Amino acid sequence: MRQFNFKSIKFYSKILIYLGISFLIYSLFIKNKSLSLIGLSILFSGFVLYSIDSKEQIKSIFQISNPFKINLLSFLVGSIPFGIFFLNWLGFSLYSFLYFFIFIFSIFISILLLFLPQKTNLLYQEKAVFFHPLKNASFYSIVLAVLFFIFYIQLYWYPDYLKNISLLFNPLSQWIRNKPADQWFLYGTIYTIGIVYWGIKFIQKHKHQVYQKWRTLSLIFSQVVFAYFIPSIMEAFSLNSSLDQNDVYLGYFNANPINSWPLNYDFFSGSHLEAYVQKTYQPYALSYFIWGLVLFLVLTPVFTYFVGKRWYCSWLCSCGGLAETVGDSFRHLSDKTFKSWKIERIVIHTVLLFVSIMTIAVLLSYFSGKNVTIVYWTVNKTTVFISISLILILMVYFFYFLYKKSTRSIFILMIGLIITILLFLFIAYFSGNSQVFIVKSSFLKKSYGFLIGAIFSGILGVGLYPILGSRFWCRFGCPMASYMGIFQRFFSRFQITVNGNQCISCGNCSVYCEQGIDVRSYAQQGLSFTRSSCVGCGMCATVCPRGVLKLENVRKKETK
């Protein structure tokens, strides 16, 4: 903790800053413009006072930034959209087309400024993360986390508070979706803008690292096209989430082609199943359903076998995309202790179990007493039951085959996981209609959506970026990651190769691992390794000052 000198201006200016921030947070809730203005002015005067007291410091910052002035300019231009966003959030009505234009234009200029020729490649400034007040899990990070929390809570349960910001993106929504903007469009848009902006910054920072460049370009492409434009355009062409002539809602399915079950836990929900067979959505909706099944059952294991789970986690996934770009500044905050690894293994597999049981319950209760015809297959409760059992039994057989290559304890864990799911499947099949496991399946789904979908992946997952690091959700919660992690660990060519005994134990690899893997513990022993949680971002290899690490796909000899 820093020592406070009660006499100094700095102390009082800090109090002013904190006061201003709390006023602002309060005014976010009660939507009082005058209060937020007061908060803003207190904050501003706090900052002015602060800079008077630390004149030397401020001066030295400008001195340091002599080669970085362009970067500073980019930062200043980039803060314009922040300002517009924030003022709208506080309840000011800055959402006319002019503001929208300024918003987009200043982001564009800010990106362009990054690419002006510079004397150095931001060498030192970008590296000194532990001197940065926001990146160091300090008081300011908590403030940032609280702002994230508030945003998410309002997004999920009080969308009215975000109305002004949504309106800001109305022109965009009308243009690509042919619909007025709602809070989800707002969320998708700023999510995408975040990934694009910080993604380009990331590429600029690591422009000499070919792997990082291609990986980030892929993430940006995947977010913009797969996660943002394709679903929006589907809506624009009335192929998803649309009304018929009589204004009857035709249903919604997640049209993002890479959002696979179990990450997309709604994939098998009743409303989605109905949307897949909706006549007006054809042939896209049904193809999407079949694609989703193939993606989960066939492509995911196959891709993971050849390249590890990185093909998804750090090349395509939206959650990963946000973590790798917006969350890049917080990657070093993940916990590296052995204890957190233990917790991680328990929690992430529990979530996988939870989502499997929930999906089974939802599927069986949806099909109980119902025959649904999909093209020329008639599906009922029994066919669902049999096909899921078959898949699970095939998996048991598959893991038994893998057993030769893996360790015993993990094999038991996997078989235990599958047998538990099978058990629940049997209970679900032979129990009543809607009430599959004592509780209603809709309750199970709702609680999964609330606990895992909203709180874990959203509020905690992103909200805790500045405190627990960027991959908190991916590491502890994501069922897709845990599903692929099993394959990666025991049936994959992917590994992190350690170069002989070149390691100097400096610890950069461990610190900059967002998944909290203690890479150094392997590197210093000269052991090449594969960890199920590794998302293959390649940062350990990038920051290694001695060229010790490399991500590779190699044919492994049988090891036990």
Next chain:
Amino acid sequence: MHVLIIGNGVAGASAAVELRKKSNCTITLLSDEHPYFFSRTALMYVYMGQLLFEHTEVFERDFWKKNTISLLQAQLTQINFKEQFIILHNGEKINYDKLVLATGSIPKKLNIDGEHFKGVQYLYSKQDLDKLEQNSKNVKEAIVVGGGLIGVELCEMLLSRGIEVHFFIKEKYFWNSVLPDTDASFVQNYLKQIPRLHLHNNQVVNEIIGDENGNLKGIKTKKGDFFSCQLLGVCIGVEPNISCIKNTELKTNRGILVNEFLETSIDNVYAIGDCAELIFPEKNRKSIEAIWYSAKNMGICVSSTLAGPKNMYEQGIWTNSAKFFELEFQCVGLVKSTLDDMENEFVWKNEKKNQLLHFIFEKDSTKFLAVNAIGLRIRQKTFEKWIKEETTIIEVLKNLRLALFDSEFSKDISKEVFRLFSKIIFHTNEAI
């Protein structure tokens, strides 16, 4: 059995950790610097804000307790080799059955006037780093003396704080005492491009000038030029730290003399790491190798001897690595600064991308001997295998792709290298 290890650097700590795997004896690690083993090479990243100091600690703190290795932070005042005990600064007496000296190095001094002024300092220990943190406050210009690895690291550290740095190098090019001219000038050209770093080659500091308050004002070179500075970093190398065994019966030269089993002249006393001086070094090798890798190997080696049976220390194939700002350096095998009569060389470089490969092979047999890689990552194990198997240079260059270690999607330069090589052979008509 009580094994006492003095010094918890990489040599001492590796010895302790490896010994624990092999034996149940009592192990004590003594250090006056910091109770936990940390990576000395990572200290620069702490100063630059890239790591926190605790990140440089190599093992989690409860690792030592779990493995029952007791850590002791105290200063050593006396060793009694005859009765096998040591005395600490506070008067405490500790008995031992076997003693491992891993005291490391101390930085070399310039031995000129004015080295006592405030602002003149070395960079070796954690204490030096703390001192640097104090000394570099409000510094606008700094001078770093010594064209070696610690010198260039100190330059990078100071530049990261916005300090103008003058780098004084005794030789024609940076690190020319180790690297051959081609490689050294290549690195030198890279360093020239770093903004706010001023290189002064062939310059020797003759005098340090301070004011009446004991503060540093600047330096004077041998040529008589005056350079003003508020901080002077002296990084002209290290020498074995043998202060604690001075005036004892232990045989020393520059370092503590050890045989091939790392035994000193006294029974049950071993010396490893930077402080150890091999009586019979292997061919072409130095008797003192003050680098991380040698220290680690010595630590691992001595742990086997301690647990029994005796284990001979082999220096093995020379390997080293470094980083000059963003430029990585790696070598496998010994590339000497000047070629032997028996040796021939082949250099490939890409100035634009700052990449260089320097191969050394035997003239007659074309046996591959060593490689320097700058700006490129290479597979240590593959090259070691080639050296051991006495592969010819042509075979090495043909299969170069297997030995490159750059990240995926990087450009494969192996064909380019081979093409250049065949071109050279064709022109010189040398029968290979």
